[in-house]
Amino acid sequence: MRSRSLSSRAFDLFNIVFLTFFAFITLYPMWNVLIVSLSNAKKTSINAIIWLPKFFTFDSYRVVFNNPLLTGGYRMTVSRTLCGVFLCLLLNSMVAYALSRKYFVLRKVLNSLVVVTMFLSGGLIPFYLVVNAFHMVNTFWGLVIPFSFDAFGLILIKNYFKSLPESLEESAKIDGAGDFRVFLRIFLPLSMPILATMSLFWAVYFWNDLIWSNFMVSSPNLQTLQAVLYKIIVQSTSQQMLAMSKGRGAGATTESIKSAAIIVTTVPILLVYPFLQRYFVKGVILGAVKE
Numbered sequence: 001m002r003s004r005s006l007s008s009r010a011f012d013l014f015n016i017v018f019l020t021f022f023a024f025i026t027l028y029p030m031w032n033v034l035i036v037s038l039s040n041a042k043k044t045s046i047n048a049i050i051w052l053p054k055f056f057t058f059d060s061y062r063v064v065f066n067n068p069l070l071t072g073g074y075r076m077t078v079s080r081t082l083c084g085v086f087l088c089l090l091l092n093s094m095v096a097y098a099l100s101r102k103y104f105v106l107r108k109v110l111n112s113l114v115v116v117t118m119f120l121s122g123g124l125i126p127f128y129l130v131v132n133a134f135h136m137v138n139t140f141w142g143l144v145i146p147f148s149f150d151a152f153g154l155i156l157i158k159n160y161f162k163s164l165p166e167s168l169e170e171s172a173k174i175d176g177a178g179d180f181r182v183f184l185r186i187f188l189p190l191s192m193p194i195l196a197t198m199s200l201f202w203a204v205y206f207w208n209d210l211i212w213s214n215f216m217v218s219s220p221n222l223q224t225l226q227a228v229l230y231k232i233i234v235q236s237t238s239q240q241m242l243a244m245s246k247g248r249g250a251g252a253t254t255e256s257i258k259s260a261a262i263i264v265t266t267v268p269i270l271l272v273y274p275f276l277q278r279y280f281v282k283g284v285i286l287g288a289v290k291e
Helices: 002-037 059-065 067-100 107-119 124-133 149-161 166-173 179-190 192-206 211-216 225-234 236-246 254-270 273-289
Strands: none
Touching: 002 211, 002 254, 059 067, 059 254, 067 107, 067 149, 067 179, 067 192, 067 225, 107 149, 124 211, 149 192, 179 192, 192 225, 192 254, 211 225, 225 254
């Protein structure tokens, strides 16, 4: 018993040390970006900013928030995320409800087709041609509607619906409720864990998407936040922002502006996690293991 207790303590100690180190190497890059964005980079070297901000200032954030390109990207990304998540919830939950009902004649055929789309894709060019055929290229809805169907999320929601007692549906239909009313009044309220979980997944996708934002949009008014961030970091737009700041960024440099832009685009989506965390594990487990 004594040797087992010692080995157990050693294992716990190893876990604590390993996970602490892993958390440090995961969080420090973000922390470094934050303190660089809050430092007066003109009074010190970027390489000298390691643990705490030096010559604390918000000048980099003033430059970022006074740039119309980034504020427009914020509006575009928030609108796309809200509309995209709403459409994903609406379409995928409705299809999932139909596929979870045993009396639905085409259930097995459609289930097979949904699973196939998870492994086989037409590719980027055919997808673009289809979107272009519907005249949705370089439009707001071209960034929302083509991405509103998710086979993985649909399967999780469908399995969650199947885990609910069939007696609930039967009793509602005895009272005269139709399928649509059963779906709205019974299944949706009881499925908040999986719906909240999938909402988080979809929100992160729409918020972080860069590839399709660049392919589908060329108009500056439709640029998403990630596309703007890409221009700031890769295409040296930060130099133009600094030149346009008109003295508001006295303590800012191109590097501190890049860091501030990264923080501004990352923090909002991180703040969503605490509100949905209690649904996250429960929703994924129940939606994944029940068949």
